[in-house]
Amino acid sequence: MTDTAYNHAKIEKKWQKKWEADGLYRSVIDENRPKHYALTMLPYPSGDLHIGHWYAMTPSDAHARFMRMNGYNVLFPMGFDAFGLPAENAAVKHGIHPKEWTYANIERMRGQLKSMGAMFDWKREAVSADPEYYRWSQWFFIQLYKHGMAYRKMSPVDWCPNCNTTLAREQVWGDDRHCERCGTPVIKKDLDQWFFTTTQYADELLDFSSIDWPERVRTLQTNWIGRSEGASVIFKTEVGNHDIEIFTTRPDTLWGATFMVFSPEHPLVDLVTAPAKKAEVEAYKEQAARQTDIEREATDKEKTGVFTGGYAINPVNGAKIPIWIADYVLMSYGTGAIMAVPAHDERDYAFARKFEMPIVPVIRPTGQDDAEKAVAEAAYIGPGVMVNSGPLNGTSVNDEKGRKNPSIAAAIDWIESRGVGKEAVNYRLRDWLISRQRYWGAPIPMIYCEQHGWNPAPEDQLPVLLPDDVEWKPTGESPLKLHPTWKNTACPVCGEPATRETDTVDTFMCSSWYHLRYLSPDYHDGPFDEAEYNYWMPVDTYTGGIEHATMHLIYTRFFHKALRDMGVTEGHEPMLQLRNQGMVLGEDHEKMSKSRGNVIAPDELVERYGADTVRAYLMFFARWDMGGPWNSQGIEGSVRWVRRVWTLFTTDSVTDSRIKTDIALDEVKRTLRRKVHQTLKKVTRDFEAFEFNTIVSALMELLNEMYKAREAGAAGSDEWAEALGIYLRMMAPVCPHITEELWVKHLGKPYSIHQQPWPKVDEEAAREDEITIPVQVNGKLRDRVVVPADTREEDVKSAALATEGAQKYMEGKPPKKVIVVRGKLVNIVV
């Protein structure tokens, strides 16, 4: 029967073509139906779609299809995050223009994406490198600037020497502080750069109450933002009475401050340094500056520092305390200066011991009467009661942070009443460094004039186009800076000659709003069409990798909130539900990489097995949120499943002649129907929970049952027809092509299966009428008893007691206790 052999290539191409021709996946506003905006993270056009893209996108597609079958008007768009450094590297290496390289890759990847058979609405495609796209990226920059949320500042920033550009704090990873893209350790440079005020939203970004995001991501973001509650306190220099502001989480230990430490870069260092100490201080500053961040921030390093010869006055008790400089105090956190309380801080303790400074305990530990003794060996961090602290002596100290700790609350109140400090919150989060010294990105639309400083390019002149005629220097410098004429322009204020900013924006800015451009990629009067926005936003389901937790997923939330405050968007969050996929590892259980040679190419798999099978295996082989190792033998299971589905629908039944009576056949049909509806219930639940692996296994199980039922003579019955119809619809989101073919060609049902409603569970049919109850004696399984599902507890109990296994292991003793769990189990305790 060659004409009924499963030819995946033919079937998949045929339906993809028809779906596209019919616009089956066009999503248009329909006020009569509830909307569902399903979004999966857009790819960077690196050249080839890899298995990780398939792993992220096909289950997302299946879920979107499931929602569509459940009556939602689903938008599932796709596009390309098309600016970025690899395009420039290709230009330097192979002499191809980044634009050409990028757009050729997009062309190729678009084709690969289409081979998935996903329900992407290609009419919504957006490409961030298109001038009509980056025009609006630039427009957003200008709006942020106008609202005070974009500013330029000279500061020490992270520089990747390989990528030849600055990076945002979020893009520097790991212990060795390497570049997120290329892995090169970054260095510090003092540069004038553009920033967005992400810190302004720190508190709001900590609030996840209105979104359904994985705990993991929420924790990562919370830690990243790093909120600490405490107080800011003003100390005074002994000479000159200058303010020294410090931040502390432990204002209750102020009375124990026996010295102060400045970061070597602190602006007051020169002022407080005594002439006699000048040389020593300068030498230390230089030595600190030479160190890399990694050396400097190594926690196990012996403490170093020098005395400045200057003193400060502790505002709570007037004590005169020495000021030191040490590299363990970082200029980039807090104010760059600390009060040192060696008795109750490990670092200060180590420093005080080394340089022989006094250690004054101000907390007596609970249950001890000697506070001095408690700090003889190490700093004391736990609860207790305040001592040596003047007006606050006797206040109890617990383990809570901030005002929840009575001692901290008392200290804050006290310093505020004396006007020497106030309650304060500090964050680890920094403002988003947005400047990139690269060519292939959206030019920052700012113009510098000698007379009028920085001003935005006039909005009616957007986009500020990237010039095509650029030259590549092997040094890796941005060609934009070296372009002879591009930067020359007129000042928007006075019209005199002025220069453009030659830096481009971080590509993460372009991807912070792509979900908005998808709404109306061809819209010219604004970044998006408001009618589309009002209907589709916010994104209902967002899927993608966890690696973006503290980059894109923070940036896009910030962006949405900033736009909201400028009146551009509404609502507080852009994406309501987030789900992360895990990673597909190589067959050697290692991360896939070209150098390891363990990369799996989806194109080859599709050619060999077909997209439906690849999709099925990707959904089946591991928990989606966990990922796991690829197994090229394992995919055979999915190959067989898909083929067995095909065979079941395209061949006639071979009836087992042993089944003769109507009664027996009725039982077969009833059992089949039960299994069908039980499976439907499970599959529905699992789709809602993003548990794709058990969807496929449930469908496999049902298929096995259907083969048995067919052999037992169920074919031709109403129950059989129902089973076939429900089976295909349940399978359709997983394997869109084969199900369409079987639905239309073999069941003769109306095109398209993807427009059919999701089947309804018949609870009555799904109910078991007989159940097997395990019988335990003292917790060990000894027998089983089959009873009607509605049997009363007492009857289950007596049936269990009567079983052979129960009798044997009770050894004639009377049961002490019999536990009957309804519908589950009986445990006899003797």
Add this chain to the structure above:
RNA sequence: GCCGAAGUGGCGGAACAGGCAGACGCGCACGACUCAAAAUCGUGUUCCGUAAGGAGUGUGGGUUCGAUUCCCACCUUCGGCACCA
């Protein structure tokens, strides 16, 4: 050091609210079909034991009639943060 996730057969994994551990699949073994092989179909497959039986979800304890599931301590792996004041 701190925070988080995970440890289940030869392998990937399942167990939805504390109730039959190992669903589903890979692999393997045996059988059917075949001259033969592949494909396909069927049966079996946690370990020890011939068996009766016993053990078993990283380790050790605990709660419970009953624990992969809850609690405590620890070990290992992975991810994040880290002199953050």
